[in-house]
Amino acid sequence: MTDRTDRRTLVLLCADLETLGHGLDLEAVQQWLQGNVAAAHVQLAPDLDHRPGGIAKAMAASGAARLVLGLCSGEYAIPEMQVQARKAGLDPLGVEAVNLGAYAAWVRPRPPATEKAKILLAAAVARARAYPGSRPENAKPHVPARVSRRSLFSLSLLEYRPVPSIQGERCAAGSGCRVCVQVCPCGALEEANGQVSLEKSRCESCGLCLTACPRDAIQFPGQAPAQLAAQLTTLLDPTVGALQPRGLLFTCPRSALALETLAKKRFQISRSDVERGTSNVELFPVQVPCLGMVPPTWLLGCLNLGAAAIRLAPCLGRCPLDQKETIEGKIAYCREVLQLLGDSPDRIRPLQTMGEGIAYSALQRDVTPDTGSVETKSWNPSPARTLLQFARERPASNGFSLAHPHSPFGLIDVSGDCTGCGVCAVACPTDALALERRNGDLALTFDGALCTACGQCLPRCPEVENRVLNLERVTDLQRLAQGRVALYEDREGRCQACGAPIAPEAMMGRIRAKLGDEYAATFEVITGYCPDCRGWSR
Amino acid sequence: MKHTQAELARLRQALYRLFGALFLYPDRERLANLIAATRELQAESDSLVAFPFFRPWRRLRTTLQALSPATDEGATAEVEEAYVRLFLVNPQAPPYESFYLDPQRRVVGWIVAQLEREYTEKGLTLVPSVQTPPDHAAVELEFMAFLCNQEAQTWQEENSAAGVQALEWQRAFLGQHLGRWFPAFTRQVAAAGQDGLYAVAAVAADAFIHHDRDLVALLLERLQATDAGNVQKGGP
Numbered sequence: 001m002t003d004r005t006d007r008r009t010l011v012l013l014c015a016d017l018e019t020l021g022h023g024l025d026l027e028a029v030q031q032w033l034q035g036n037v038a039a040a041h042v043q044l045a046p047d048l049d050h051r052p053g054g055i056a057k058a059m060a061a062s063g064a065a066r067l068v069l070g071l072c073s074g075e076y077a078i079p080e081m082q083v084q085a086r087k088a089g090l091d092p093l094g095v096e097a098v099n100l101g102a103y104a105a106w107v108r109p110r111p112p113a114t115e116k117a118k119i120l121l122a123a124a125v126a127r128a129r130a131y132p133g134s135r136p137e138n139a140k141p142h143v144p145a146r147v148s149r150r151s152l153f154s155l156s157l158l159e160y161r162p163v164p165s166i167q168g169e170r171c172a173a174g175s176g177c178r179v180c181v182q183v184c185p186c187g188a189l190e191e192a193n194g195q196v197s198l199e200k201s202r203c204e205s206c207g208l209c210l211t212a213c214p215r216d217a218i219q220f221p222g223q224a225p226a227q228l229a230a231q232l233t234t235l236l237d238p239t240v241g242a243l244q245p246r247g248l249l250f251t252c253p254r255s256a257l258a259l260e261t262l263a264k265k266r267f268q269i270s271r272s273d274v275e276r277g278t279s280n281v282e283l284f285p286v287q288v289p290c291l292g293m294v295p296p297t298w299l300l301g302c303l304n305l306g307a308a309a310i311r312l313a314p315c316l317g318r319c320p321l322d323q324k325e326t327i328e329g330k331i332a333y334c335r336e337v338l339q340l341l342g343d344s345p346d347r348i349r350p351l352q353t354m355g356e357g358i359a360y361s362a363l364q365r366d367v368t369p370d371t372g373s374v375e376t377k378s379w380n381p382s383p384a385r386t387l388l389q390f391a392r393e394r395p396a397s398n399g400f401s402l403a404h405p406h407s408p409f410g411l412i413d414v415s416g417d418c419t420g421c422g423v424c425a426v427a428c429p430t431d432a433l434a435l436e437r438r439n440g441d442l443a444l445t446f447d448g449a450l451c452t453a454c455g456q457c458l459p460r461c462p463e464v465e466n467r468v469l470n471l472e473r474v475t476d477l478q479r480l481a482q483g484r485v486a487l488y489e490d491r492e493g494r495c496q497a498c499g500a501p502i503a504p505e506a507m508m509g510r511i512r513a514k515l516g517d518e519y520a521a522t523f524e525v526i527t528g529y530c531p532d533c534r535g536w537s538r
Numbered sequence: 539m540k541h542t543q544a545e546l547a548r549l550r551q552a553l554y555r556l557f558g559a560l561f562l563y564p565d566r567e568r569l570a571n572l573i574a575a576t577r578e579l580q581a582e583s584d585s586l587v588a589f590p591f592f593r594p595w596r597r598l599r600t601t602l603q604a605l606s607p608a609t610d611e612g613a614t615a616e617v618e619e620a621y622v623r624l625f626l627v628n629p630q631a632p633p634y635e636s637f638y639l640d641p642q643r644r645v646v647g648w649i650v651a652q653l654e655r656e657y658t659e660k661g662l663t664l665v666p667s668v669q670t671p672p673d674h675a676a677v678e679l680e681f682m683a684f685l686c687n688q689e690a691q692t693w694q695e696e697n698s699a700a701g702v703q704a705l706e707w708q709r710a711f712l713g714q715h716l717g718r719w720f721p722a723f724t725r726q727v728a729a730a731g732q733d734g735l736y737a738v739a740a741v742a743a744d745a746f747i748h749h750d751r752d753l754v755a756l757l758l759e760r761l762q763a764t765d766a767g768n769v770q771k772g773g774p
Contacts, residue, residue, distance in 0.1 A: 079588075083587050083588055086587050086590075086592045086593060087587055089593065089596075091593070092590075136590065136591065136744060136745040136748035136749065137721075137748055139590040139749070139752075140752060141749070141752050141753055141756050142756075143756065143760060158588055158589075160590055200752060200755075201755055201756075201759065
């Protein structure tokens with residue numbers, strides 16, 4: 001692995017991992033990281049989960065600029081860790097914490113658990129390096145639910161959670177885009193006067209707005225696309241660590257806690273269960289704020305990177321953000337795509353329907369066809385290119401068209417009554433729709449690879465009642481690859497005085513129909529002269 | 539570090555006072571006072587480190603303490619020049635709310651009138667000899683210090699209803715005034731290409747105001763929740 005900067009990353013490992021569950025060979029982890037991950041410095045600290053008091057000193061001594069924690073559990077002393085990070089001059093939201101207990105020490109025998117820990121930590125270092133920083137508006141204070149009135153003012157209780165912020169210069173709210181407002185399940189995003197603002201007290205940090213935004217205008221510390229790409233490419237890089245084949249287990253914070261409980265419980269019930277694991281794919285956890293935020297193209301993109309299997313562990317029980325149906329829909333979409341491409345749909349599936357025993361076995365190794373990668377690949381940030389690349393590598397990919405309510409792509413069509421006014425192109429936040437002028441002609445063009453089916457264009461069309469503009473949630477490989485095509489073309493009327501374009505001829509016809517013969521003279525002026533020339537030309 | 543309600547309000551008052559003074563003209567005496575104030579607040583580092591604005595605050599403290607107004611005339615002259623360029627003569631970053639929130643950018647418009655009314659309602663009197671307008675950053679920050687002081691007194695007198703009222707006033711003022719325009723002001727200072735004391739001060743003040751807005755909202759939410767719990771239990 002190569003480091004893009006020479007700034008050091010301190011990896012602090014809880015020394016208790018040596019004896020937790022099956023235990024990890026921490027000396028081996030330390031040597032491997034220092035030998036294979038550039039600029040990584042590794043130290044051990046006893047009871048790091050609950051007593052992170054030495055972090056600031058360790059940071060100062062190591063001269064590191066980033067921090068990765070290898071912990072026994074997902075439940076650790078977050079406020080104290082954040083204080084230590086600030087003392088060390090770090091942004092606490094950029095500190096990576098890896099639960100090596102639940103995903104390695106409790107569930108795998110010592111040698112593979114140690115290998116798994118190496119890969120998880122290398123990926124966490126990559127994530128930490130890609131952290132883009134935060135702004136003051138990205139931190140939300142949080143106090144535990146049950147505190148007395150007096151202890152409320154005890155500052156040591158405060159924990160800061162990341163919340164998204166809107167980058168005004170990229171946001172398309174000024175041209176009518178409301179995608180983030182519509183997708184937010186908490187009603188935390190509001191639009192006023194062409195600007196979107198976040199009501200922090202309502203925000204649950206689910207990240208749905210982050211992946212829904214068609215302009216990448218949402219900044220969410222800890223969930224930046226660059227961080228995810230760095231983590232995924234490292235986890236699935238066959239040159240990093242020894243375990244093969246590899247898969248990914250997407251979790252949310254709630255399901256991660258449930259899996260951890262399961263990991264500990266099952267280990268205590270029967271140690272022999274652990275040793276009986278016969279499956280062949282090692283699943284590596286990827287925790288996201290809510291599985292509802294994960295676009296289908298991320299899942300397919302992970303297969304592109306070489307993942308043998310993808311598993312999703314949604315909230316056990318009711319999802320507080322009501323995303324279960326959405327998650328199931330996205331998985332169903334991916335499975336249909338896999339089937340259409342002649343691949344095994346089982347490469348992507350949820351954990352929830354399989355019961356505790358199988359969920360536990362997924363923490364060890366999961367059963368799936370051995371289709372893991374043998375080469376290092378890179379993450380493609382474009383959803384359309386991701387899918388096209390995926391399809392190219394499949395033998396049965398002669399092209400397909402899949403209409404699905406969770407398709408991340410859409411197809412726009414216009415009927416004959418379009419007047420070429422171009423309002424839809426102005427409203428389109430991704431520039432999938434564009435109004436182009438070519439040698440006196442005017443064309444409304446569409447690029448299927450850019451359309452996210454956000455539907456922002458539909459209500460803006462002045463002919464909305466006549467259903468002139470139509471959107472279908474379809475993934476059509478041919479249209480994704482086709483590039484920009486004209487949906488509507490027309491001649492443009494020109495000013496008789498100065499030659500400037502006035503309006504498409506269809507629009508003029510529509511105006512004439514509205515005005516009728518009674519206003520024929522007015523029509524002649526409107527369609528004969530541009531606004532600048534109307535005053536004096538007659 | 540644990541705080542009583544009054545101590546927390548006093549700590550916030552001290553920070554608002556310091557940030558307010560930072561945006562007044564930096565003569566040598568004021569700079570010396572500011573440096574002394576940061577030294578005093580350094581004793582509160584164990585408390586301040588609990589907040590996300592700690593990093594910009596520490597940077598500000600370091601920048602201020604590197605100045606030696608008593609011995610280094612050149613350094614203080616540089617600060618004065620920066621102040622004049624940024625905030626006084628054809629200011630690159632006008633430190634007035636009206637500049638950022640009044641659609642016509644009127645210097646004495648409805649925002650100033652609204653602020654005068656709010657200051658008067660809270661028991662303050664406008665002194666004609668003071669030239670700093672009511673919508674100046676220093677005045678608004680000082681007003682927040684005043685509200686924090688009122689809050690601290692109410693907690694000391696164990697008048698919790700008045701304490702909640704004082705927090706409500708702070709939330710309203712931050713939401714309607716300081717919290718709305720200070721981020722734009724900070725961006726303006728950064729856009730002026732100034733990387734000295736005032737860039738650091740604006741970033742630190744902005745981070746503090748952002749946090750304080752969240753903190754006040756959180757305190758109110760929790761106080762109201764615990765009050766509701768007490769009412770249900772029939773306790774005090």
